Amino acid sequence: MRSSVSRLSLWLLLTPFLLWIVLLVLLPHLQMLRVSFQVRESWDTIAWGIEQYQNFFTESYYWRTFVRTGVMSLFTTFLTLIIAFPIAWYIARLARGRSKGILFLACLIPFWASELVRTYGWMILLRESGLFSSWLQALGWVDGPVEMLYNDVAVIIGLVYNGLLFMVVPLVTTLDGMDENLVEAGYDLGGGHGTVLREIVVPWAMPGIVSGCIVVFMLTLGSYLTPVLMGGKDSAWFTEQIFTQFITRFNWEQGAALGVLLLVLSSVIVWLGLKISGQSLRKVMG
Amino acid sequence: MIRSVPRSRLFDSLYLAYLVAFFVYLALPLLVTAVFAFNDAPFPSLPWKGFTLDWYFADGSEGRTGLFHDDGLLTALWVSAKIAFWVTLVSVALGCVNAVLFERVQFRGKEFLYLLMLLPLVIPGVILGVSILVFYSGMANDISAAWGIELDLFRPGMTLVVMGQVTFIATLSTLVIAARLRKFDPQLEEAALNLGATPLVAWFTVTLPWLLPSIFGAAAMAFLMSFENFNTTVMLTGSDTPLTVALFNRLREGSTPVLNAVALLLMVGSALLALLVMGRSSR
Numbered sequence A: 001m002r003s004s005v006s007r008l009s010l011w012l013l014l015t016p017f018l019l020w021i022v023l024l025v026l027l028p029h030l031q032m033l034r035v036s037f038q039v040r041e042s043w044d045t046i047a048w049g050i051e052q053y054q055n056f057f058t059e060s061y062y063w064r065t066f067v068r069t070g071v072m073s074l075f076t077t078f079l080t081l082i083i084a085f086p087i088a089w090y091i092a093r094l095a096r097g098r099s100k101g102i103l104f105l106a107c108l109i110p111f112w113a114s115e116l117v118r119t120y121g122w123m124i125l126l127r128e129s130g131l132f133s134s135w136l137q138a139l140g141w142v143d144g145p146v147e148m149l150y151n152d153v154a155v156i157i158g159l160v161y162n163g164l165l166f167m168v169v170p171l172v173t174t175l176d177g178m179d180e181n182l183v184e185a186g187y188d189l190g191g192g193h194g195t196v197l198r199e200i201v202v203p204w205a206m207p208g209i210v211s212g213c214i215v216v217f218m219l220t221l222g223s224y225l226t227p228v229l230m231g232g233k234d235s236a237w238f239t240e241q242i243f244t245q246f247i248t249r250f251n252w253e254q255g256a257a258l259g260v261l262l263l264v265l266s267s268v269i270v271w272l273g274l275k276i277s278g279q280s281l282r283k284v285m286g
Numbered sequence B: 001m002i003r004s005v006p007r008s009r010l011f012d013s014l015y016l017a018y019l020v021a022f023f024v025y026l027a028l029p030l031l032v033t034a035v036f037a038f039n040d041a042p043f044p045s046l047p048w049k050g051f052t053l054d055w056y057f058a059d060g061s062e063g064r065t066g067l068f069h070d071d072g073l074l075t076a077l078w079v080s081a082k083i084a085f086w087v088t089l090v091s092v093a094l095g096c097v098n099a100v101l102f103e104r105v106q107f108r109g110k111e112f113l114y115l116l117m118l119l120p121l122v123i124p125g126v127i128l129g130v131s132i133l134v135f136y137s138g139m140a141n142d143i144s145a146a147w148g149i150e151l152d153l154f155r156p157g158m159t160l161v162v163m164g165q166v167t168f169i170a171t172l173s174t175l176v177i178a179a180r181l182r183k184f185d186p187q188l189e190e191a192a193l194n195l196g197a198t199p200l201v202a203w204f205t206v207t208l209p210w211l212l213p214s215i216f217g218a219a220a221m222a223f224l225m226s227f228e229n230f231n232t233t234v235m236l237t238g239s240d241t242p243l244t245v246a247l248f249n250r251l252r253e254g255s256t257p258v259l260n261a262v263a264l265l266l267m268v269g270s271a272l273l274a275l276l277v278m279g280r281s282s283r
Helices: A002-036 A051-058 A060-094 A097-112 A115-126 A131-139 A152-176 A180-188 A193-221 A225-230 A238-248 A252-277 A281-285 B009-038 B071-104 B110-122 B125-147 B158-182 B186-194 B199-228 B231-236 B243-253 B257-282
Strands: A038-040 A046-048
Touching: A002 A038, A002 A252, A002 B071, A002 B110, A002 B125, A002 B158, A038 A252, A051 A060, A051 A252, A060 A097, A060 A152, A060 A193, A060 A238, A060 A252, A060 B009, A097 A152, A097 B009, A097 B257, A115 A131, A115 A152, A115 A225, A115 B009, A115 B243, A115 B257, A152 A193, A152 A225, A152 B009, A180 A193, A193 A252, A193 A281, A193 B110, A225 A238, A238 A252, A238 B125, A238 B231, A252 A281, A252 B110, A252 B125, A281 B110, B009 B257, B071 B110, B071 B158, B071 B199, B071 B243, B071 B257, B110 B158, B125 B158, B125 B231, B158 B199, B158 B231, B186 B199, B199 B243, B199 B257, B231 B243, B243 B257
Parallel strands: none
Antiparallel strands: A038 A046
């Protein structure tokens, strides 16, 4: 009697979870995988094949964008970590009392605006008729309007901006829990700043670093607005191609194949990051 | 570099300069967006032509249509609000059930299911949208071709957008609520049971009130994330475009201060919501 009641309640609790995971995550992704191996021969006949994947490797535009997106996402993640670490260190270890809370909140404020609004703000600043251009002209440093938008630097500025919060928060959380005696001991034993950072601080902060990097990398790799709105003609992003296949060309088979490739890329890099740093997804995310 | 280790003056001032530069970098884009919502000029750029509220209230008679007379944007705002409402409701309900499942029940395969629960966080948003589009819209197409039954529910539109957003927002709300439930002392619930409460009564009078702050937090977060989401939404939206997609389409045509007006409204709205939740949870 008792065990059948607990079995029943277990199933009652499991059902919503299973419906969510199976209907919204597993089945759709399996179907995407299936569609990516379909080849449309005419409007109502379908054969199986790997043509969509062959297209990816033979058309240099596809795989070049793919590699570019991956490399630029890694670079953005690294840059975000470098920029965020001193800030997180200051908030967690050097700021005291009220200023600590205020600085932490100040880091969160930009993220009450959506990615679209943030990107729009950068466009107003960077474009030819934008603020930076006007200011430089007013200062007399340049003669005419300068276009600072529509290039890779602009895209990276925007992407780093979007990722910062997701880097600062986990870093502050892990650094906050660090025992300062460890750092003092490091200095007492004759370590310099570099040694203490490398041997004590970074190993301690590793879970935060990995979780921040994973989230920022995922967001960057999958971002669409920032590269599309701030990038130039040559700075295509891979998500843009997926969008084009699905929405503009109605070529679902090709789009599904590109989607699978993006998913594989992100999974492989996340897995590698966890392996190299010796962390587990549960520890880092949960 | 901790407080007890002496630092040089130069280092301190460089560090301070870096902090200031960082916060300027954070604030600048939002600040200019907000300021140009009030510039009396047809484009959001310098020079400053004076203060105006036209971009909110102009009724179109002088060639300017303010936000509150712009039917397209107002409709989109309403669509976004409806989507966000349903996403919040479903995600928070799922989050509560999942939190109990993972924090209070022991069963075989729990570790594996927990990893499955985290999965949506490591899938790019575009892919979540695309996979749901392929599965449900494809199914609607097949059913229509085979039996002539039209399942408009599964065509791109509001239902699919809600489903797509719930996919990952439910994970986040689960994590928020589970974190709070982990700190709950089960003895309180046992005390209620010993005093004669049924499990259901104990849940509603002891456990749920404890969880309430996290439920409000999760709800506010879900609402904001749904309202602001673009990547998943854009793949699944039909003719009733939500605000972010509508803004994106406007932005591609060219920017006007009306966009700044909407952006400022959104920022103020999310700030108020966030303050409300923080005020509640700190009490």
